[in-house]
Amino acid sequence: MELRLYNTLTRAKDPLRPFDPHNVRMYVCGPTVYDHAHIGNARPVIVFDVLYRLLRRLYGTGHVTYVRNITDVDDKINARAAERGISIRDLTEETYRWFREDTAALGCLRPDVEPRATEHIAEMRTLIESLVASGHAYVAEEHVLFHVPSMPDYGALSRRPLDEMVAGARVDVAPYKRDPTDFVLWKPSPDGVPGWPSPCGIATPGRPGWHIECSAMSWRHLGETFDIHGGGIDLVFPHHENEIAQSRCAFQTGVMAQVWMHNGFLMLEGEKMSKSLGNFVTIRELLDEWPGEVLRLAMLSTHYRQPINWTRQGLGFAAKTLDKWYRIVGDAEAETGPDNPFESEIAERLADDLNAPSAITHLHHLAEVAEQEDDPALRRRFKGAANLLGLLDGTDSAWRTSQKAAVALDEASIAALIAERLAARKARDFKRADQIREELASKGIALMDNKDGTTSWEVSR
RNA sequence: GGCCACGUGGCGGAGUGGUUACGCAGCGGACUGCAAAUCCGUGUACGGGGGUUCGAUUCCCUCCGUGGCCUCCA
Numbered sequence: 001m002e003l004r005l006y007n008t009l010t011r012a013k014d015p016l017r018p019f020d021p022h023n024v025r026m027y028v029c030g031p032t033v034y035d036h037a038h039i040g041n042a043r044p045v046i047v048f049d050v051l052y053r054l055l056r057r058l059y060g061t062g063h064v065t066y067v068r069n070i071t072d073v074d075d076k077i078n079a080r081a082a083e084r085g086i087s088i089r090d091l092t093e094e095t096y097r098w099f100r101e102d103t104a105a106l107g108c109l110r111p112d113v114e115p116r117a118t119e120h121i122a123e124m125r126t127l128i129e130s131l132v133a134s135g136h137a138y139v140a141e142e143h144v145l146f147h148v149p150s151m152p153d154y155g156a157l158s159r160r161p162l163d164e165m166v167a168g169a170r171v172d173v174a175p176y177k178r179d180p181t182d183f184v185l186w187k188p189s190p191d192g193v194p195g196w197p198s199p200c201g202i203a204t205p206g207r208p209g210w211h212i213e214c215s216a217m218s219w220r221h222l223g224e225t226f227d228i229h230g231g232g233i234d235l236v237f238p239h240h241e242n243e244i245a246q247s248r249c250a251f252q253t254g255v256m257a258q259v260w261m262h263n264g265f266l267m268l269e270g271e272k273m274s275k276s277l278g279n280f281v282t283i284r285e286l287l288d289e290w291p292g293e294v295l296r297l298a299m300l301s302t303h304y305r306q307p308i309n310w311t312r313q314g315l316g317f318a319a320k321t322l323d324k325w326y327r328i329v330g331d332a333e334a335e336t337g338p339d340n341p342f343e344s345e346i347a348e349r350l351a352d353d354l355n356a357p358s359a360i361t362h363l364h365h366l367a368e369v370a371e372q373e374d375d376p377a378l379r380r381r382f383k384g385a386a387n388l389l390g391l392l393d394g395t396d397s398a399w400r401t402s403q404k405a406a407v408a409l410d411e412a413s414i415a416a417l418i419a420e421r422l423a424a425r426k427a428r429d430f431k432r433a434d435q436i437r438e439e440l441a442s443k444g445i446a447l448m449d450n451k452d453g454t455t456s457w458e459v460s461r
Numbered sequence: 462g463g464c465c466a467c468g469u470g471g472c473g474g475a476g477u478g479g480u481u482a483c484g485c486a487g488c489g490g491a492c493u494g495c496a497a498a499u500c501c502g503u504g505u506a507c508g509g510g511g512g513u514u515c516g517a518u519u520c521c522c523u524c525c526g527u528g529g530c531c532u533c534c535a
Contacts, residue, residue, distance in 0.1 A: 011465095032535060041535090071535075160464060160531075183532055210533050231535080233466085238532045264466080265529060272528080301474070301484090307467070307528065314473065317485055327498095357475050361483040430494055437496075448498050460497085 001344075003058060003351045005228070006305060008236060008260040009157055013353050016259060018227045024055050024064045025226035027218040027257065029235055030114070032071040033095035034080045036282040037102055039295070039310055040232075040266040040273055046296055046390075047263045047304040047354065048230050049108040053388055054350045057343075066111040067221045069214060070096055073117050073207055078193055088194060092116075102283040105292035107390040115217045117208070118194075123216035124208045125199040127250050128185045132200050136249040137185055139200050140176035144186040149179050151245050157260060158237035183242055184209035211242035218256075219247065229257035233264055233305075263304045269311050281310075291402055294318045297391060300356040322399065323458070325363070325386065328371045331395040334383040342366050342378075342385035350388070359389060403459040409443055418447070418455050 004013045018024045028048045031037055037045075048066075055064045072092040081091040100110075128144050131137035136150045148154050188204045189195030195205030208216075218226060224247070231240065240260060247256040268279045286295055297318040302308040336343060345366070349359040363386055370382035386392035404411065417436050424432040437447050446460040 029535065074535090076534090158464080158530080181532075187533085210535080233529065235535060236465090237530060239535065242532080267528080303475075305466085306474090309473090311473090313485090317473065321484075355475075357473095357483085361475065364483060425494075428494075434495075441497090446497060449493070449496080450498095451492090456498095458498090 001058060001348060001351050003054070004353055005259050005261060006353045007258075008262050009255075014259060016227065018059070019225065019258070021059055022063050024059050024228075025222040026052065026055070026064070026066050026228040026230065027214070027222055027226060028066070028068045028111075028229075029214060029231035029239070030068040030070050031095075031099055032074050032076065033092045033099060034074065034077040035095060036284050037099050038273065038280060038282050039268070039286060042102070042106060042283050042295065043266055043299060043304070043308065044230060044232055044263050045103050045108055046106055046299045048261075049106075050300065050350065050356060050389055051228070051230070051261075051354055052109060052111070053390060054347060054354070057338075057347055057388060058351070065113070065222060067113045067115065067218065068111040069217045070099075070114055070116045071213065072096070073194060073213070074210075098284065102287065105287050106283070107293055107296050107393060109390075113221045115221060117213040117217070120213065120216045120220060121196045121208065123220050124186075124212045125197075127212060127216055127219070127246060128199045130250045131185065131246065134249065136245075138178065139202060140178075142188040142198070142202050142204050142206065143176065143184055144200055144202070145177060145182040146185050146242065146245060146249075147178055148181040148183070148245070151249055154181075154245055155241060157241050157244055160237060160241075183211065183238065185212050185246070211239055212246060214239070214243050215246040215250070215256075218243075219251075224251040225253050225255055226257050228259045228261060230261040230263070233262040236260075236262055264307045267307060267309045270309055273310075286315075290315055290319065291322075291399075293322060293391060293394075297322060297360070300389060300391075301360060303357050304354055321364075322391075323403075325367055325382075325392055326394075326396040326399040328367050329379050329383045329386075329392055329396060331397055332376060332379045332383055334387050334392070335377070335380040336384040336387055340381050340384045342381040343388055346385045346388050356389060363389075363391075400458065407444060407459055409440075409445065414440065414445060414457060418457065421447075422455060 003016045005016055006012070007014045016024075026048070028044060031041060048068075052064065052066045070092075072088075077088060077092060081088045084091065128137065131146065132139065132144065135147075137144055137146050186199060186202075186206050186208055188198070188202070188206045193207065195207055198204060198206040218229070229240065229243075244256045248254070266273060268281060271279055273279055273281070283295070294315055295318075298310070298314045299308070301314065301318065338344065345362060346359045349355050349362055352358070363382075366382045366385055370378040383392050407414075417440060421433045421436040424430070424436070440447060440457070441460075444459055445457050447455055447457050449455050
C-alpha cells in the first residue's frame with residue numbers, strides 16, 4: 001500500500017518515501033499554553049492523530065516517532081500570567097493539563113515526545129550561533145536576526161517572491177534590520193519577562209523568537225531532516241517558511257522535512273471564529289455537551305485540507321451515526337491488524353492523502369455488511385476498521401451509559417413513567433400513554449416499544 | 462494591492478473526461494394501538510461565461526462569490 005500525501009512544498013500528492021522506514025519521523029506544531037484550546041486547535045490534533053495511527057499501521061507501531069511541541073514561552077503567556085496573578089510555570093502547567101485532558105477525550109493518542117520550548121533553550125542558542133557563524137544571521141541591538149537574502153530559495157514553501165513580500169508589508173520595519181524581511185531569532189527580555197543567557201556574546205538576558213523553537217525541538221528529537229511536518233494552514237507563512245530557513249541554513253541541507261502538510265481552517269456556523277464576534281468555542285465547552293467521539297467524527301467528516309464549517313447540525317449527524325454504529329458492534333472486541341480486510345480497506349482510503357470522508361463512507365458500507373450478516377466476526381472486523389480512525393474504541397454499553405448520563409432526569413423516574421405508560425397501554429388508555437411519551441420526548445428521551453412487550457429508551461437530540 | 466485555496470442535489474460531503482458516491486432530511490411501503498427505532502424502495506447536483514474534446518461536473522481561460530495569509534500574531 002502506497003501512502004500518498006499532499007505536500008505544500010510541491011503542491012502535489014507525493015508518495016511518502018521515509019528516510020528510514022524503521023523510524024518514520026513526524027513533527028506537528030503544538031499549542032501555545034495560555035488558555036483553553038478552542039475547537040479550531042483541535043483540528044490538527046485530530047487530523048495528525050489519524051495520520052499517526054495510519055503510519056503505525058503501515059510501518060509498525062514501534063517504527064514511528066511523533067513529536068508535538070508545547071510552546072511555553074510567549075508574550076501572551078506572560079500577559080495572561082500577570083493578569084491572573086499566577087506564575088508562568090503554574091499557568092503553562094495548568095493549561096497543558098487541560099490540553100491533555102481535552103485531546104484524550106477526543107480519542108487522540110499521546111505523541112511519542114511532547115517537548116517544551118523552555119527545555120530546549122540550549123539547542124536554540126546552538127542553532128543561533130551556528131547561523132551567525134555561517135553568515136545567515138547577525139546581531140543588532142541585542143537582537144539576533146535571520147538575514148533572509150542570505151538564503152536564495154527562501155519563500156519556496158509559501159511561493160512568495162521576496163520583493164512582493166516587502167511591497168505588501170503593512171508593518172513598520174524595525175530600524176536595526178538589514179533587510180525588511182529579516183526575522184527575529186532572539187530578542188532581549190525586559191525586566192519582569194522571562195529571560196535566559198543570550199547567545200553570541202549579548203550581555204542582556206533574552207528569549208527566543210517565535211520560529212526558532214520548532215527548529216530546535218525537531219532537531220533534538222527527530223534529527224536535522226525528517227519525513228513529515230504538519231500544522232495549520234495559517235502557519236505556512238511565516239512560521240514554517242522561517243523554520244525551513246533556520247534548519248536548512250544551520251544544517252546545510254536541501255530539505256528540512258520531506259512532506260509539509262497543512263490542515264484547513266475551521267469556521268463556526270458559517271462565520272470565522274473569533275472572540276470579537278462572540279462565537280469562540282473551546283473544546284471543553286463542547287465536551288460538556290457531546291461525547292468527544294462525536295466531535296472527532298464531525299471533524300473527520302470533512303477532508304483535512306478543506307475548510308470545515310463547524311455546526312450543531314454536523315454534531316447531531318455524527319452523534320446519530322455513532323448511535324447506529326455502536327448498536328451494530330455491541331460490546332464486541334475489535335479485530336485489529338493487517339489480517340482484518342475491513343481495516344485494510346479503510347487504510348487504503350486513508351493512504352490517499354488521508355481521505356477520512358471517503359473512509360467514513362466506507363464504514364457506512366461495512367456497517368451495513370456487519371449488520372446484515374449475523375456473524376460476530378464481521379462486527380469485530382467493522383470495529384477494528386473504525387478503530388483505525390480512532391472511532392468505536394469503546395463499547396455499546398459504555399456509549400449508552402454516557403448518553404444517559406447527560407439526561408436531566410434520573411433513571412428511576414424514567415422507569416416509573418415507562419411502567420405507568422405500559423399499564424395505560426394495557427388498559428388501552430392510549431391518550432395517557434401518548435401523553436407520557438411526549439413528556440419524556442420533551443426532555444430528550446425517545447421511547448421504543450419492543451416486540452416482546454417491553455419498552456426501552458435512549459437519548460435523542 | 463499581492464499570493465493561495467475553495468464554490469457539487471434541501472443540508473453535509475467524496476470523487477471522476479463518457480456509466481451521477483455516501484450520510485442526513487424528504488417521499489412511498491413493511492412493522493406499530495399510534496409512534497420511535499429498524500428494514501425495503503425512491504427523486505434531486507456539480508457558481509456564471511468562453512475554450513479544448515466525439516463528449517466536461519472533471520482540463521484551460523475568464524468573471525462572480527467565499528475564505529486564508531501578507532513577519533514576530535500559532
